[in-house]
Amino acid sequence: MKRRELTRRTVLKGLLGGAVATFALPPLECLMGTSGQAWADGTGLPVRFGLFFWGNGVLPKRWIPAGNGPEWEVSEQLAPLLELGVKDQVTVLTGMNMLLENINPHWSGAAGWLTGKPLIDTDDHDTFAGPTIDQMIAQKIGGSTRFRSLEVGIEAKRGQSFSAANTRNPIEKSPHGLYERVFGVGFTKPGDEVTVDPRVGLRRSVLDAVLGQANRLKADLGANDALRMEQHMESVRELELRLARMQENPPALDACVVPAAPTGVFVDEDAQIHLADTNRAMCDLLALTLACDQTRVFSNWFSDPVSNVQFPGGAAGYHQLTHEDPGEQEEVHKAAVQIVAQYGYLVKALKSVPEGDGTLLDRCAVLGTSDVSRGLNHGAENIPVLIAGSAGGRLKAGIHHASPTGANIHRVMLTLMRAMGIPQASVSQDEAFTTEGVSGIEV
Amino acid sequence: MRRVFWGAIWLSGLLVLGGCDAGDSGAGDAVAVADVVADVQPDLPPVSPREVELVAVSPTMQRLTRAQYTRAVHDVLGAHIVVPQTLEPDTTSEGSRAVGSGLATISPRGAEQYEAAAFQIASQALSADKRAALAGCAPAAAGARDDACARAALGPVVKRLWRRPVAATELDELVAISGTAADTLGDFWEGLQFGLATALQAPAFLFRIENGEADPEHPGQLRRTDWELASRLSFLLWDATPDDALLAAAEAGELTTSDGLEREAMRLMASPRLRDGLRAFAEDWLELHDIAEMQKDPTLFLHLSPELVAAAKEETLLGFEHMVLELDGDFRDLFTTRETFLDRTLAALYDVPAPGPEGMTLTTLPETSTRRGLLGQASFLALRSHPTSSSATLRGKFIRERFLCGEVPIPPVNLSTGLPPVTEDALTRRQRSEAHNSEPGCNGCHIMMDPMGLGLERFDGLGRMRWTENGAIIDPTGDVDDVPFADESGLAEVLAKAPELPGCFVQQVYRYAAGRLDGKAEAELLEALTRQFATDGFRVKALLVEIFMSPGFRRIGPPATAVEVSE
């Protein structure tokens, strides 16, 4: 197979043009054109990060499993993991506390946990103070694929992925839209030779001009606006890098199967979302997106904090239930079980794609978590944390790690970043600052 | 005078929260009052808002909203253009997209979407049947670059897109991009698409950027330039990019004069396009943006349908337009009027005879109807409810915050927020929430919301009238800051007379016009605007005139030097 010679130079030029070292250098094997062989035995396969988020927590009493370490039994709420046959791939962490200030119900939890920083303004949940965990990781390992990261949503209205303060990454809510974006125009099947469209180069020159304009305008802006303009420039640089990718021949990948476009109706005529169908289609597409190495980082925002997602047969929306379902909150429980089943499906979808000597899931870490522990009182103690996959053997999969004294949840953030091969020294701040991960789940 | 009431709230909230404890600073942090609670005080000396001394606030660049982007493309490049709907979503802050546009950046996904949109738009604008009219010239040879024609074509178009003169070097760059693309692709028109697509992705198009210029009347300070005033006026009144006449007035330096500004503003106000601006404001003010995605349980709300939801939004917008344009009336009548626009789906929800089988028609609800004004409209009632039930708290919160500019503290975490279940003794939500609010820590905040919201309990979670809940008769009595009312109709009347209402409205309009929250330095201006509003009979058009003639609109501060993340 013929390869273009200038791939690496093209990429480096894009990177240098970017001026800000946000993107890690792509793995060499990718650029050297040797990846075909290197990936055959699995050793060169990349690790990937996924986030599955739902709003309003769980019922901790019925969530925490019995047993510890590899010997544990699924709790009532975790039962779908067993039913879907993924229990042995999912590690459950309990006793994880969000130690940053918890003032704004739901939003302090979501912002604090996902970014490691408290809300900018405790009254205003419309923006977070910095990048969320998916973007922290994407900014380090996302640079070598066509998409630095992908954000999808099922019931979520906005999703909570931020690449910087005030920069929320919009979510793709339609499986059709995700398919078009990843596998539509601009997609070259790994191993195929790219048809070089001269327009791609011209588009890059357009982006260069836009960057120049932005840079000139920035000089006269106030400090806040200059930051915003810089963020815009970052985004344009990333797009330019993506165009550069489109001029390269993608290395062959055995695991890559180009899916058929999704069929089906995901939103009915009353604008009600078919939750399970949408999640299933999204997760199937995400799995193949990873297998075809179009991205290495994704987030699936099943629902937002305070979301009133209502499952078929549910008595009310989830948020309302957490506050109004009396007594033992049987309805909340039922909804939580349904949410775990959606996460379980994602894990199962990743597990169903063979890659190297195992499955795609083996090279993933998929964090499943929420903004609060229990919605009723917006607690930040015992926030649900699930991690599926072993990130290429760096994490212990399929154990229950109980922290009886209550551990800093940001240790999980650090462990996950390191599992992605990022040499991160510390995360978060104040009470939640940590230089240590969760050693109990690290290999 | 209602400030007194506020004090009572704070104190009662404080007592139940145990906020007196010196160690509990959290309760204090959680509490804040509206920046301006401008009472109407007719006895104060009449300082015209135009004369208020103001330390002008630093500029905030605003990203075009999706609606503004679309309208700009249609105005400048042709109404035939199908603008992709997959643009970066608008940012909301404090419930407002106008305020959010002053914070918004562009995400990586957004950059991708703007790029795709730019090329789709450029290709439609320069399609074979439209290119001659848009460009006004023909290339010497269709298969190669023609810089003179590209320059002639792009110059005027880009000036309108960027809402300011285009510097020669800027135009040179666009012409060069077009030329390279034309040579590469062997097609002048395809090449020109690249130049146009560059202009459409330019920050000068996507962002409304203001730098100001030296103000001869206030030495050492800045005022908005003619071009900046043109944009601000046009986006405020039409939610659109300036038209040619407005740009011509800017070019002639007329907008920095009072006469010129007022003349152009009155021209814009007299145009039918003022409707676009009023609708954009009302949508922002009443937070109707996401109504189409509202989740409701269809097994409980039989009237739910996309047509109904669309009609509900339209009812509110048409009602606002009607009040401002056709009636030019007292804006407070928005809360008490029985005139409204209904179609057959909305009339069915309201259980009244529909005016006709097609479309929205102005009709008057029966004199006996307790459904009145904004608070009786489905858009408000349904959006400020839960998916399965009404919510006196959500409704009361919106009234408190949006109409009275009070700020309801966020509920403390680790507080049990459960409503007790339906029992023989507590069948209605009022009874259940009374039980809840008797718990320590709850009443202090709920008293700011529930006594108003409970007045609307006879409207269910979609806005349909009901008389009983779980078999018990619903009690719709309540009070607005200690002024009692008997039911939803009484609430409308009491709210319309609430002293905070006009000042709060002025603040909302001002924020919308400024694209940011009002600054501390602007308090005096807002008070003057509120007084003038009262003098002018609370007419919205008069308020708009005063806002754009005020120094808050015409002057501007220097760029902020430090990053402000929070006030």
Place this chain on the structure above:
Amino acid sequence: MKRFLLGICCLFAAACDGGSSSGTADVVGDAAGGADASADVAVDVPTPDLVPTPPPKLTSVISVVQVMHFVAEGPPGVTSGLNLDGLVTTATDSTGCGQPDFVGPDGRPGVDNAFAHVLPPLEATMSSTVNETAQEAINTGEVLLLLAVDGIDDPQNDDKVTVSLYRADGRPNLGTDGRVLAGQSFYIAEGEAWSRDENATIKDGVISAGPFPIVLSLDFFDTHIDLLMDNARVEYRLDASGNLTGVLGAMSHEDTLYKMVNDLDADFLPIAQVLLPEYADIDMDGDGRCDALSLGVELTGASAHLYQDAVIPK
């Protein structure tokens, strides 16, 4: 937003120092707004009459029929319907032509509903049930019935009200439950038959009207038929939300039915002439031979309106 924080903290402190809640207003007024505000403490608000507006007393109510439920015999001898001939007959009564009256689900005697017997054999010949067919006809607007009560003085007991039965025009809006949506407006179909009883009554909340003739025009197996029914009566009740539950009873003379069958398919006429007398349960002309079939239909309905410019037939 945050600028008042300081002030509020002061309030807290001041209030606690004062240790009294009666002085609250003054303390707060001073801190928050200055002298003007505190001067306004004692605002005399006249207490209005705090009686919520009750549900409107309607003199006219219109309902739309959402469901017409044709019932077969439930438990032996029980089905829905009305006593149309005023008789309570048994299998051996000569006046009952060998067709014993049913007992209603509510225990009322003398229920006439020969159709309850016809329903099972009829459905055996159809690809869908009669009720499904009827629902389709209602939901598409083909058979959209409006029941209007006018002249109500007392919604519980009124010895003279007017009840009209109209056909509505057009395709109705359906609710999320698939039924004709409550509260919607209709036009009365022009040129369609309508019925009215100006001496209807309300007793203990039950509205009774009839007898009057009604014509049900429907498309039956691609053929348009007008089914004339005589001595129709309705009894129904409206709840506080305007929901209607009730029964429609009517009878059709055998000649009407023969004509209908003949119009549908003349080949079936001889069979009908043999079968229908078997089911006939009412002696309309009093000659001792039962010559008519009775029908009972359970009705479910909801509130409805007429468009503001609708024309009401006089």
